[in-house]
Amino acid sequence: MTQELTSPSPAPQPPGPGRGPGxxxxxxxxxxxxxxxxxxxxxxxxxxxxxxxxxxxxxxxxxxxxxxxxxxxxxxxxxxxxxxxxxxxxxxxxxxxxxxxxxxxxxxxxxxxxxxxxxxHTSDRHPWFRDPELARQRYVFRPGKGEHGELPPNDWESVFGGPAWTRTDRGDWYLHLFAPEQPDLDWDxxxxxxxxxxxxxxxxxxxxxxxxxxxxxxxxxxxxxxxxxxxxxxxxxxxxxxxxxxxxxxxxxxxxxxxxxxxxxxxxxxxxxxxxxxxxxxxxxxxxxxxxxxxxxxxxxxxxxxxxxxxxxxxxxxxxxxxxxxxxxxxxxxxxxxxxxxxxxxxxxxxxxxxxxxxxxxxxxxxxxxxxxxxxxxxxxxxxxxxxxxxxxxxxxxxxxxxxxxxxxxxxxxxxxxxxxxxxxxxxxxxxxxxxxxxxxxxxxxxxxxxxxxxxxxxxxxxxxxxxxxxxxxxxxxxxxxxxxRLPGLGDGAMSWQPSPEGLLAFTRPGVLCTVNTLGHDMEIPLPGSPLLASVPVTVNGDTAVLPGDSCTWWAI
Structure with a gap:
């Protein structure tokens, strides 16, 4: 039975980051x-x-x-x-x-x-499915194949394994792309x-x-x-x-x-x-x-x-x-x-x-x-x-x-x-x-x-x-x-790839450079800017930076 509320009105939406248009x-x-x-x-x-x-x-x-x-x-x-x-x-x-x-x-x-x-799909305990007549109107039912309808209507398989069809006591079959307890609705x-x-x-x-x-x-x-x-x-x-x-x-x-x-x-x-x-x-x-x-x-x-x-x-x-x-x-x-x-x-x-x-x-x-x-x-x-x-x-x-x-x-x-x-x-x-x-x-x-x-x-x-x-x-x-x-260049907007050696990704957002070293060893690159945040610590040596293997760094540029 559907539950009821004493005060169902929605709460107001506050202003703030992430809450403007779109x-x-x-x-x-x-x-x-x-x-x-x-x-x-x-x-x-x-x-x-x-x-x-x-x-x-x-x-x-x-x-x-x-x-x-x-x-x-x-x-x-x-x-x-x-x-x-x-x-x-x-x-x-x-x-x-x-x-x-x-x-x-x-x-x-x-x-x-x-x-x-x-x-x-719904549960097989949904009121629609528990009513045999409603079920055949609102779910995907088909007659079986074979001399006596003993075979599934087609060869579809459930995502969870096994056939995607289950036979009912009436002899027809219903579709469930997931578990048998989840019959597929008929959206026609x-x-x-x-x-x-x-x-x-x-x-x-x-x-x-x-x-x-x-x-x-x-x-x-x-x-x-x-x-x-x-x-x-x-x-x-x-x-x-x-x-x-x-x-x-x-x-x-x-x-x-x-x-x-x-x-x-x-x-x-x-x-x-x-x-x-x-x-x-x-x-x-x-x-x-x-x-x-x-x-x-x-x-x-x-x-x-x-x-x-x-x-x-x-x-x-x-x-x-x-x-x-x-x-x-x-x-x-x-x-x-x-x-x-x-x-x-x-x-x-x-x-x-x-x-x-x-x-x-x-x-x-x-x-x-x-x-x-x-x-x-x-x-x-x-x-x-x-x-x-x-x-x-x-x-x-x-x-x-x-x-x-x-x-x-x-x-x-x-x-x-x-x-x-x-x-x-x-x-x-x-x-x-x-x-x-x-x-x-x-x-x-x-x-x-x-x-x-x-x-x-x-x-x-x-x-x-x-x-x-x-x-x-x-x-x-x-x-x-x-x-x-806090950085207006992140989030929605443009990005641009930058030249980088094999195994390294480098792209810019407005005011920010992101470098990703996908290799399992350190990589030395020219110092691109001031480090903002790194997944593991980076080393800065004068005009160069050492990017650890399997790391990502954000740079202010």
């Missing part, structure tokens, strides 16, 4: 995986009150907005991405009043709030469109500032649902157009949502945005999601998937900027999230590389997404016992989260991406709860342990341990975000 174009947005951020009631699971209490930490970190993963009513078959009621908060995470309090508190602190919306039905428009308005009325659209590339399937003709299909996500992903028809849905968001924002004096989680095979196809009449941002997984090589990084940066410039949109950069191996581990298990990659990302034109814990330098937890895992990909035998996106086997990744670091490819390892304080688990996460076990050696990585230590990763992030706010 605030999203250079915003730094911090992803909170609610279950693993902070636990307020001692049950070992993060919740909305826990997030609310830690908002001052995010303000002081220097971010502009907070993206919350799903906290809706859900059986939790896939970490809340199986939604049973889009207008209710799951009791696991609190109440709708807690959500309202969080949004208001964030606004008072000068932070915006973005929430997840999951339009490709206008009632589906109307329901999600109403859901968006519900949360806008509560005061949210935007939506991250889960599987934004998935709502429309190719006519006739054609066979693909071969297996291991999930490995192709993000590398080619598939009949169930990145179909052109999804863009009509996003255009309708953009009209809704703009109309609502104009009527209420606010700027609200839509962000696409879209796995597209090229920067050009990704740019289609951020055309002027579609969404405001799209995650740049091409950048996330790139190895630690100068030529490869320059190529993907150029392609990304060119593609978004062609439609007048900002580029959105990301290195980690709740679905991929943490970049400290993915980049060869090297904290130096991870810190350098972060400064590179923060110096590029556009907007940036940070994933909770990356500011602490957290690695992927690769040794979780089987009995504590909750990722459905684990139970279906699919390596779901390698560097190239859902379905990738990380062991096949190129050097400098996985680095032979031993990550298992499942998603629980990047979802281990945050360490806040103390020397022993649960490190201030809460008073009742944590839903996934934290490593025994994380005491030196806590917020408390790193605060005030100028060499810590946390203080590096704080300084970088402060400089990014």
């Amino acid at each position: 605030w999203w174009r250079d915003a730094v947005i911090y992803q909170v995986y609610v279950r693993s951020f902070a636990d307020s009631d001692g049950d070992g699971i993060g919740d909305l009150r826990g997030v609310c209490r830690r908002l001052p930490y995010l303000r002081d970190l220097g971010v502009d907005a907070v993206w919350l993963t799903p906290f809706y009513a859900s059986p939790q078959a896939d970490g809340g991405y199986d939604v049973a009621d889009y207008r209710a908060v799951d009791p696991l995470f609190g109440s709708l009043q807690d959500a309202d309090d969080l949004i208001r508190e964030a606004h008072e602190l000068g932070l915006r709030i973005i929430v997840d919306i999951v339009p490709n 039905n206008p009632e589906v469109h109307a329901e999600f428009a109403a859901i968006l308005r519900f949360w806008l009325d509560l005061g949210v500032d935007g939506f991250r659209i889960d599987v934004a590339h998935g709502m429309v399937k190719a006519p006739g649902l054609p066979d693909i003709g071969f297996g291991e299909q999930a490995k192709l996500i993000g590398s080619q157009v598939l009949p169930f992903f990145d179909q052109d028809g999804v863009h009509a849905i996003h255009r309708s949502w953009r009209r809704l968001l703009d109309g609502y924002g104009d009527a209420h004096g606010r700027q609200v945005i839509g962000v696409a989680e879209a796995w597209a095979p090229s920067p050009e196809r990704l740019a289609l999601y951020v055309r002027p009449d579609e969404l405001h941002q799209a995650f740049n997984f091409q950048f996330l998937n790139t190895g630690w090589q100068a030529d490869a990084l320059r190529s993907v940066i150029d392609a990304s900027l060119a593609a978004t410039a062609s439609v007048g949109a900002p580029t959105t950069w990301v290195l980690s999230n709740h679905d991929v191996v943490r970049h400290t581990t993915r980049l060869g298990g090297s904290l130096d590389r991870a810190r350098a990659a972060t400064l590179l990302m923060l110096a590029l034109p556009g907007s940036v997404y940070l994933y909770q814990g990356e500011e602490l330098g957290l690695p992927e937890v690769t040794d979780l016992p089987d009995e504590v895992r909750q990722d459905p990909a684990f139970f279906r035998g699919r390596r779901a989260t390698g560097p190239a996106g859902p379905g990738t086997d990380t062991e096949a990744a190129p050097d400098g991406l996985s680095g032979g670091s031993g990550q298992d490819g499942f998603r629980d390892g990047c979802r281990v709860p945050l360490p806040w304080s103390g020397e022993l688990p649960p490190y201030g996460f809460g008073t009742g342990g944590s839903w996934l076990p934290q490593p025994a050696d994380w005491g030196a990585l806590t917020v408390q341990a790193q605060t005030g230590d100028p060499s810590s990763t946390l203080e590096l992030y704080r300084t970088a975000l402060d400089l990014r706010r």
Whole structure:
């Protein structure tokens, strides 16, 4: 049942950095995986009150907005991405009043709030799916093949492994591109469109500032649902157009949502945005999601998937900027999230590389997404016992989260991406709860342990341990975000590559030069200016500077 609020009016939007016209174009947005951020009631699971209490930490970190993963009513078959009621908060995470309090508190602190919306599928406990007649109208059902309909309608595979079809007691089959508990909606039905428009308005009325659209590339399937003709299909996500992903028809849905968001924002004096989680095979196809009449941002997984090589990084940066410039949109950069191996581990298990990659990302034109814990330098937890895992990909035998996106086997990744670091490819390892304080688990996460076990050696990585230590990763992030706010040349705007030797990247922003040494050894260069910030200390010798291997430095020029 949908919960109700006593005071649903939105909080006012404060002025400040990142909140002028087109605030999203250079915003730094911090992803909170609610279950693993902070636990307020001692049950070992993060919740909305826990997030609310830690908002001052995010303000002081220097971010502009907070993206919350799903906290809706859900059986939790896939970490809340199986939604049973889009207008209710799951009791696991609190109440709708807690959500309202969080949004208001964030606004008072000068932070915006973005929430997840999951339009490709619902939970199999959703009222629509529990009603057999409604289910066959609003979800993708087909008769089976074979003499008695005993075979799936086509050869599509679930992202989590196994067939993408499940047979019902009636003998027909329903599509689920993810877990069987997540049936795909039929977006040919206008009632589906109307329901999600109403859901968006519900949360806008509560005061949210935007939506991250889960599987934004998935709502429309190719006519006739054609066979693909071969297996291991999930490995192709993000590398080619598939009949169930990145179909052109999804863009009509996003255009309708953009009209809704703009109309609502104009009527209420606010700027609200839509962000696409879209796995597209090229920067050009990704740019289609951020055309002027579609969404405001799209995650740049091409950048996330790139190895630690100068030529490869320059190529993907150029392609990304060119593609978004062609439609007048900002580029959105990301290195980690709740679905991929943490970049400290993915980049060869090297904290130096991870810190350098972060400064590179923060110096590029556009907007940036940070994933909770990356500011602490957290690695992927690769040794979780089987009995504590909750990722459905684990139970279906699919390596779901390698560097190239859902379905990738990380062991096949190129050097400098996985680095032979031993990550298992499942998603629980990047979802281990945050360490806040103390020397022993649960490190201030809460008073009742944590839903996934934290490593025994994380005491030196806590917020408390790193605060005030100028060499810590946390203080590096704080300084970088402060400089990014204060230096007008960073954020949205132009950049220009500078001549550089092999293995080194060098580019200028107005008043700033960024150098990145992707090699594993020191490199001496002519002194380019005054050092502003470095991922590891640089040495200045008269007219030259020595750039350590796997480092990034910002220079005032």
